Amino acid sequence: MDIKADTDRCIGAGMCALTVPEVFDQSEEEGTVVLLDADPPASRETAVRKAVQLCPSGALSVS
Amino acid sequence: MTEAPSRPVTFPTARRHLFDPPGEVLQWQRQGALHRMTFADGHLGWLLTGHAAARAVLADNRFSNRTELTHPPVAHPLAGQENRQLPPGFFLRTDQPEHTxxxxxxxxxxxxxxxxxxxxxxxxxxxxxxxxMERGDRPADLVQAFALPIPSLVICELLGVPYGDRAQFQRDSAALLNLDSSAERMGAALVDLMAYMRDLVLRKRAEPADDLLGGLVASGELDDEELTGVALLLLIAGHETTANMLALGTFALLRDPAQLALLRDDPAVVDNAVEELLRYLTIIHMGPVRTALEDVELDGHLIRAGESVAFSLPAANRDPERFDDPDTLDVTRPATGHLSFGHGIHQCLGQQLARTEMRIAYPALLRRFPGLRLAVPAEEVPMRSHMTIYGVHRLPVTW
Structure with missing residues (x-):
């Protein structure tokens, strides 16, 4: 998996950190996405894809 | 098969059953996601009823949320005056980059x-x-005893608003969201709330405080007018929304004892049950609205620049293309992806707070009062049909 997170597009809704806290976090100051693991194990793929889908601002992508 | 509406529709508000969207929107949804709609001011725009299309438009920056560009889907007492009166920090109604x-x-x-x-x-x-509540009289009004005070106290503590002032701002906030308020009453409520908030901002400036408003004041990023608008938006959003979800959600669960028991007895169900109640009830039932900034093709239609699009989120969240058996309350279904907090850059800022409150409050209530039941027939519960946010005015319960 290759996950990309665009902090400029991010609006800090927190859907990614809520869905896969092992992979996504939010910064203390701005609440924008912090990518903890850009290449997580395959077992997390379903959850990561769900987080990408739920992101309201289109800040996440996975390939 | 019903016919697609051949003439422009008007925004349907009358919910025929307690928890369901107006029947017409679900019939129209079967014909397509987009329908011509006449807005309250006569503007000919669009009504959006489909989940995928609603999601697409809410995330599309070719559509604006600015008050002065959008037309009202239903008659609003402050129509035509609103954009002059909303303070600059009411950033829900701004576009990028100002919104950001x-x-x-x-x-x-x-x-x-x-x-x-x-x-x-x-x-x-x-x-x-x-x-x-346990020490008090039976029956009790669940709105006043539980659903309103909990989120109201939480948002007050978070923002740094004195909870002792709640009688005033709860009354004004309710008047502001009541579409049956006179223009004078609604205008006065807005003026009072802004004066209250401006006074609070000035106090925080004089005496630094370790709360959200105090922090915003100290940041030096916003002027007093902007701070007033931000504070007003957060206070209204913080207690009108979760309060209505808690009361209406409890009502829905009391009408469906099997679902209630699942939520009460199985902690593993709680998170998902909250999402399902958000989806099933969709209390934001008269908005949002966006206006096309350029011509946009959608679902086989051309939305022209300047045309407003009103969303029926209750319909979008009952879209069978997105949710199986959408009219059934099922706290075990995968319900995420609902649009109850919106979508796009304006998606609810406080949604994680709302989730946290609901995940704590529903099971705590149901476990404390295993015999909780309505104290009046369901049809006598006064519904908030003509309010910006749906719910119940009162919910008499006993146990």
Whole structure:
């Protein structure tokens, strides 16, 4: 998996950190996405894809 | 097969059953996602009823949320005056990049982690209100005893608004969201709320405070007018929304004892049950609205620049293309992906706070009062049909 997170597009809704806290976090100051693991194990793929889908601002992508 | 509406529709508001969207929107939805709609001011725009199309438009920056560009889907007492009266910091109704400037100052305060840190205090507040309810008279009004005070106290503590002033701002906030308010009453409520908030901002400037408003004042990023608008938006959003979800959700569960028992007895169901109640009830039932800034093709239609699009989120969340058996309340279904918090850059800033409050409050209520039941026939519960946010005015319960 290759996950990309665009902090400029991010609006800090927190859907990614809520869905896969092992992979996504939010910064203390701005609440924008912090990518903890850009290449997580395959077992997390379903959850990561769900987080990408739920992101309201289109800040996440996975390939 | 019903016919697609051949003439422009008007925004349907009358819910025929307690928890269901108006029947017409679900019939129209079967014909397509987009319908011509006449707005309250005569503007000919569009009504959006489909989930995928609603999601697409809400995330599309070719559509604006600015008050002065959007037309009202239903008659609004402050129509034509609103854009003059809303303070500049009411950033819900701004576009990028102005929106981003406000939102970025706030998102750090509403992260998933911050909300987890609030859990012990929300549990304590919930428990205190359940204690008081238990000691009080039966029947009780669940709105006044439980659903309104818990989120109201939580948002007051978070923002740094004195809870002792609640009688005033709860009354004004309710008047502001009541579409049956006279223009004078609604205008006066807005003026009062803004004066109250401006006074609070000035006090925080004089005496620095360790709360969200105090922090915003200290940041030096916003002027007093902007701070007033931000504070007003957060206070209204913070207690009108969760309060209505808690009361209406409890009502829906009391009408469906099997679902209630699942939520009460199985902690593993709680998170998902909250999402399903958000989806099934969709209390934001008269908006949002966006206006096309350029011509946009959608679902085989051409939305022209300047045309407004009104969303029926209750219909979008009952779209069978997105949710199987959508009219059934099923707390075990995968319900995420609903549009109850919106979508796109304006998606609810406080959604993780709302989730945290609901995840704590519903099970705590149901476990404290296993015999909780309505104290009046369901049809006598006064519904908030003509309010910006749906719910119940009162919910008489006993146990």
């Amino acid at each position: 400037r406000f939102r970025r100052l706030l998102t750090g305060q509403f992260t998933v982690r911050r909300m987890r840190q609030l859990e012990p205090r929300i549990e304590e507040i919930t428990s205190d209100h359940l204690d008081a």
